[in-house]
Amino acid sequence: MPLTHTLGSITITSLLDGAGPFFMPREEAFPDATEANWHEADRRDPDAIGPDGGWWLPFRAFALRTGDGPVTLVDAGIGPADAPAASWAPVPGRLPAELADAGIDPADVRTVVLTHLHSDHVGWAGSLFPNADHLVQRAELDALELFHPELPARLLGPLRADGRLRVLDGDTDLTPGVRVLSTPGHTPGHQSVLVESGDERLLVTGDLLVHAIQLIDPALCYVHEEDRAGAGRTRERVLSTLSPLLLATPHLGAPFTPHP
Ligand SMILES: [Zn+2]
Secondary structure (H helix, E strand, O other): OOOEEEEOOEEEEEEEEEEEEOOOOHHHHOOOOOHHHHHHHHHHOHHHEOOOOOEEEEEEEEEEEEOOOOEEEEOOOOOOOOOHHHHOOOOOOOHHHHHHHOOOOHHHEEEEEOOOOOHHHOOOOOOOOOOOEEEEEHHHHHOHHHOOOOHHHHHHHHHHHOOOEEEEOOOEEEEOOEEEEEOOOOOOOOEEEEEEEOOEEEEEOHHHOOOOHHHHOOOOOOOOOOOHHHHHHHHHHHHHHHOOEEEEOOOOOOOEEEEO
């Protein structure tokens, strides 16, 4: 069964679309990390270590739901066998089966928040969720040509034609207790989703961080961040202003990670 966490009336479900070894040595992915950083990261998040000692990378989406109401999905995984992520990620993903295991009918997904438009976050977007608006930051669309020139035709074209692409400008309230936060750096229009109930907070991070090593030193850059300095600043700001909070992450070994 997919792992869940409940915050007030909202259930957050972790959906594992796939997992596999990262395509480059982890020391190259985080060139400034020290031995001590790695030691501490491995202690905190042992499931991110693969059988050969390299970086083992899960790919997750998260579902937010109150009771049997409409579902908000954050990110859409690596996708089917012919998805854009096929060149590097372990497609086909298993999100449809994960949704079934979680008791979620894709037709009940009314909102898909795409944290950013990298290929491992948009794989099932569009076609699998016929009743969903797809939410993207305007800054992300404006920068699209930087990384996925094929996406406009493949994903965004049909969504636009159906009137199911919703463009956001910065922080945006979605439903009571659920808010989209602008978290640029990994990509220019990166966004995360904050869930709040009383004084409890959960952040569905997207790639605000991709490895536990960035919790030990939030300034540590990841080579695939499009604005490395900006990503580090955003990470430091978000973690320092929102903590304590629970992090729901696509790529850490554990789906839910407390941050003190
Ligand atoms: Zn990612």
